[in-house]
Amino acid sequence: MNSEPDWHLYRTFLAVLQERSLSGAARRLALTQPTVTRHLDALEEAMGVTLFLRTQRGLTPTDMALKLAPHAQSLAATAAAMLRLASDRTGEVRGTVRVSASEVVGALHLPPIFAALRRRHPGITIELALSNAVADLLQREADIAVRMTEPLQDALLAKRLPSVELGLYAHRDYLAKRGVPMSMANLAEHDVIGFDTETPQLRGMVRRYPTFSRSAFALRTDSDIAKHAAVRAGFGIGMCQVAVAQRDPVLTRVLADQVSVELGLWIVMHEDLKSSAHCKVVFDALASGLSAL
Numbered sequence: 001m002n003s004e005p006d007w008h009l010y011r012t013f014l015a016v017l018q019e020r021s022l023s024g025a026a027r028r029l030a031l032t033q034p035t036v037t038r039h040l041d042a043l044e045e046a047m048g049v050t051l052f053l054r055t056q057r058g059l060t061p062t063d064m065a066l067k068l069a070p071h072a073q074s075l076a077a078t079a080a081a082m083l084r085l086a087s088d089r090t091g092e093v094r095g096t097v098r099v100s101a102s103e104v105v106g107a108l109h110l111p112p113i114f115a116a117l118r119r120r121h122p123g124i125t126i127e128l129a130l131s132n133a134v135a136d137l138l139q140r141e142a143d144i145a146v147r148m149t150e151p152l153q154d155a156l157l158a159k160r161l162p163s164v165e166l167g168l169y170a171h172r173d174y175l176a177k178r179g180v181p182m183s184m185a186n187l188a189e190h191d192v193i194g195f196d197t198e199t200p201q202l203r204g205m206v207r208r209y210p211t212f213s214r215s216a217f218a219l220r221t222d223s224d225i226a227k228h229a230a231v232r233a234g235f236g237i238g239m240c241q242v243a244v245a246q247r248d249p250v251l252t253r254v255l256a257d258q259v260s261v262e263l264g265l266w267i268v269m270h271e272d273l274k275s276s277a278h279c280k281v282v283f284d285a286l287a288s289g290l291s292a293l
Contacts, residue, residue: 191236
């Protein structure tokens with residue numbers, strides 16, 4: 001390496017990596033395309049490596065670029081976290097808090113909690129990232145995470161909440177046409193909605209309920225929102241959160257005495273944020289609101 005690159009060069013590198021084009025990166029960063037080109041050239045010169053190959057299909061990252069990508073993403077996440085933390089001045093309940101949650105929790109449980117929170121603290125801004133992947137709080141991908149898996153890192157503050165129950169549901173019109181299954185074996189006669197990618201957690205569920213396996217599904221998706229929508233559309237029978245399905249009068253639970261899955265629920269925050277007034281307010285609001293489920 002000839003000299004230490006400026007931080008903004010890494011930002012440009014990450015944008016080009018994500019967009020796979022100079023023009024796309026320029027739009028993302030609100031820069032001109034020649035400026036993006038100069039940034040890339042400067043970074044490659046400072047590092048003494050080639051980061052992208054120009055092809056007819058755009059820019060192809062080299063092996064070195066792919067190796068550098070996680071570090072650039074970490075820099076971007078840290079910079080964003082620094083800005084959010086700096087917005088907390090003298091304990092004032094004002095600032096931006098980034099919250100990560102699963103699709104169903106984030107879309108169907110958190111909005112009313114955030115609405116009430118905003119009414120009490122209008123100076124708080126929420127960034128909500130929905131993903132079934134676990135956000136890395138140590139890398140500052142989020143300030144607070146609502147997780148279905150137990151956090152193990154020592155640097156995290158975690159609060160265990162009441163478990164979330166899952167059950168099998170179907171639209172009442174679907175059951176009127178196809179009949180109500182009386183046993184797990186009867187599911188073979190129905191259109192079952194389930195997962196696409198089998199995770200360790202799902203493998204445990206399949207061992208417990210062997211007939212609820214990927215090969216038996218008429219619709220496979222890893223989106224819990226899509227599963228819920230398919231159940232509500234009358235496609236077939238699928239797993240839903242009981243607390244969510246009970247709100248919908250068109251959904252009927254089936255095999256309740258035979259199928260019940262309990263998922264743990266935690267709210268997690270990096271211990272460095274425990275003195276942040278606005279992060280603590282959001283953490284406490286989530287704990288109170290989700291416990292009421």
